[in-house]
Amino acid sequence: MSAQAHIQVQDLRLAYGTREVLHGISFDIRHNEIFGIIGPAQSGKTSLLRCINRTIDFSPEASVSGAITVDGEDVRRTKDLFALRRRIGMVAPLPVGLPLSIYDNVAFAPRCAGMTRKTDLDAIVEQCLRQAALWDEVKDRLSSLGTKLSGGQQQRLTIARALSHQPAILCLDEFSIAIDPVTTMRIEDVIKELRRDMTVILVTNLTQQARRLADRTMFLWNGEIIELDSSDIIFGDQPRDRRTYEYVNGLFG
Amino acid sequence: MFAETPFVRSKRRSEAFAKWLFFAMSAAMVLPLLLIVGYLFVKAAPSLNINFLLDVPRRGMTQGGIWPAFVGTVYLVFISLAISAPVGILAAVYLNEYARDNWLNRMINLAVINLAGVPSIVHALFGLGAFVYAARLGYSILSASLTLAIMTLPVIIASTREALASVPMSFREACWNVGATRWQTIRAVVLPNSISGILTGVILQVSRAAGETAPIMFTGAVFFKAVQKGEVFAYHLNEQCMALSMHLYTISTQVPGVKESIPFATAVVLLASVLLVNAAAITLRALMRSRKKW
Numbered sequence: 403m404s405a406q407a408h409i410q411v412q413d414l415r416l417a418y419g420t421r422e423v424l425h426g427i428s429f430d431i432r433h434n435e436i437f438g439i440i441g442p443a444q445s446g447k448t449s450l451l452r453c454i455n456r457t458i459d460f461s462p463e464a465s466v467s468g469a470i471t472v473d474g475e476d477v478r479r480t481k482d483l484f485a486l487r488r489r490i491g492m493v494a495p496l497p498v499g500l501p502l503s504i505y506d507n508v509a510f511a512p513r514c515a516g517m518t519r520k521t522d523l524d525a526i527v528e529q530c531l532r533q534a535a536l537w538d539e540v541k542d543r544l545s546s547l548g549t550k551l552s553g554g555q556q557q558r559l560t561i562a563r564a565l566s567h568q569p570a571i572l573c574l575d576e577f578s579i580a581i582d583p584v585t586t587m588r589i590e591d592v593i594k595e596l597r598r599d600m601t602v603i604l605v606t607n608l609t610q611q612a613r614r615l616a617d618r619t620m621f622l623w624n625g626e627i628i629e630l631d632s633s634d635i636i637f638g639d640q641p642r643d644r645r646t647y648e649y650v651n652g653l654f655g
Numbered sequence: 656m657f658a659e660t661p662f663v664r665s666k667r668r669s670e671a672f673a674k675w676l677f678f679a680m681s682a683a684m685v686l687p688l689l690l691i692v693g694y695l696f697v698k699a700a701p702s703l704n705i706n707f708l709l710d711v712p713r714r715g716m717t718q719g720g721i722w723p724a725f726v727g728t729v730y731l732v733f734i735s736l737a738i739s740a741p742v743g744i745l746a747a748v749y750l751n752e753y754a755r756d757n758w759l760n761r762m763i764n765l766a767v768i769n770l771a772g773v774p775s776i777v778h779a780l781f782g783l784g785a786f787v788y789a790a791r792l793g794y795s796i797l798s799a800s801l802t803l804a805i806m807t808l809p810v811i812i813a814s815t816r817e818a819l820a821s822v823p824m825s826f827r828e829a830c831w832n833v834g835a836t837r838w839q840t841i842r843a844v845v846l847p848n849s850i851s852g853i854l855t856g857v858i859l860q861v862s863r864a865a866g867e868t869a870p871i872m873f874t875g876a877v878f879f880k881a882v883q884k885g886e887v888f889a890y891h892l893n894e895q896c897m898a899l900s901m902h903l904y905t906i907s908t909q910v911p912g913v914k915e916s917i918p919f920a921t922a923v924v925l926l927a928s929v930l931l932v933n934a935a936a937i938t939l940r941a942l943m944r945s946r947k948k949w
Contacts, residue, residue, distance in 0.1 A: 488834035511833035
């Protein structure tokens with residue numbers, strides 16, 4: 403395994419009860435790359451992300467085997483689970499504005515981590531909202547409710563919240579399914595900016611989105627890796643596996 | 656061209672019939688309530704005045720007012736809910752937010768459900784054995800309140816769990832994803848958004864605690880107790896007290912020669928206080944709901 407790998411996954415198996423959804427997959431994610439994961443529904447993409455930040459723990463019927471390391475540390479044996487989750491920003495498919503003010507939505511994670519000084523919190527809130535391309539729209543009403551924003555704004559708020567604990571890894575799980583194409587393009591520009599500071603895992607149903615953004619793309623299907631290569635090859639005319647070509651070009655099934 | 660076919664006509668008729676049948680049944684519900692309340696008020700009218708509420712019973716309970724019983728009921732209701740509300744709410748938070756699906760928690764769940772189904776007379780016997788005798792609290796307000804607390808506890812747990820469960824799971828997941836602990840999540844998001852439902856559930860138990868007769872009759876309510884007219888701190892926790900429900904029972908069945916309007920007026924006071932508290936609960940819920948945040 404390469405030394406500069408940010409995340410290493412080795413022989414990861416995940417089962418909900420008796421139904422196995424990940425059948426022993428292994429791959430590396432490098433520092434500061436945008437790593438695309440494509441695949442149809444039920445192929446295990448979201449479950450994979452939940453294994454990485456250990457929110458899989460909240461599904462009592464799930465059993466995990468294999469190893470996942472982040473910066474060389476085994477996440478399944480981590481001492482401080484909450485610190486692990488703060489190293490990983492997670493953006494869910496549907497925007498979730500917490501029923502708090504816009505300010506508190508972003509300040510929530512730093513507060514949970516013990517930050518109390520108003521000036522520090524103000525700085526983080528502004529920085530994250532700017533990074534998520536939302537600052538200009540909400541800077542005059544930071545005390546209004548996050549849940550009253552429009553869908554696209556809420557998704558950017560969700561991204562700002564995911565950045566608020568200054569993660570080294572940002573996981574975006576089909577972030578664009580509930581928002582319009584214009585907002586999607588704005589967020590894609592944001593992602594291109596963010597990669598300088600962090601590693602990005604981009605799970606998407608839109609194969610074109612992975613083609614536009616990802617350095618390398620993994621095609622996951624029924625809990626197995628069909629192919630993992632640079633996006634040029636995955637989305638080119640000559641991927642190694644015929645199913646990749648068919649899926650990417652809409653001929654699948 | 657668009658003439659009604661026989662099939663369409665029969666469909667329309669059965670639709671109209673069904674609608675009227677259902678309406679008639681709902682309307683029939685209101686009738687008994689109106690009759691009961693109206694009958695009570697008419698019968699109670701001669702005795703209904705502020706002095707009836709504030710005065711003590713006189714001439715062997717055949718005349719006078721109901722103050723000692725009213726204050727006793729207020730004592731019993733507040734003390735019992737002061738015990739059962741905190742215990743019930745904390746238990747419900749555990750069961751809904753922390754508990755995993757294992758045999759121990761399934762047992763706890765089963766116990767809560769069964770406790771809710773226990774008849775009040777059984778609670779009364781339990782209270783007599785546990786609090787009056789075993790815990791040596793004697794026949795007292797404390798014993799009676801504890802018995803009522805046990806009786807209202809499972810319902811408070813159930814209503815609180817329902818209120819907690821109405822907070823969308825996605826909020827919790829969003830908090831966990833940014834590294835919040837369960838308690839941080841509960842305090843910041845879950846409790847603030849379920850508190851109105853929780854309070855409503857607790858307040859609705861006031862009417863149950865106020866109306867039950869058997870549990871307090873066995874454990875701390877008494878036939879007569881000398882109290883000053885209009886005295887608010889009329890009882891000590893370790894003594895017995897009068898209560899509206901018990902008082903209504905005794906003057907209706909045990910005491911000869913009671914002025915006819917007095918039992919009815921007592922019932923009106925009991926009903927009115929309970930309805931007042933329920934109305935407060937409904938207003939509170941409406942108020943909180945209008946500020947709902949999603």
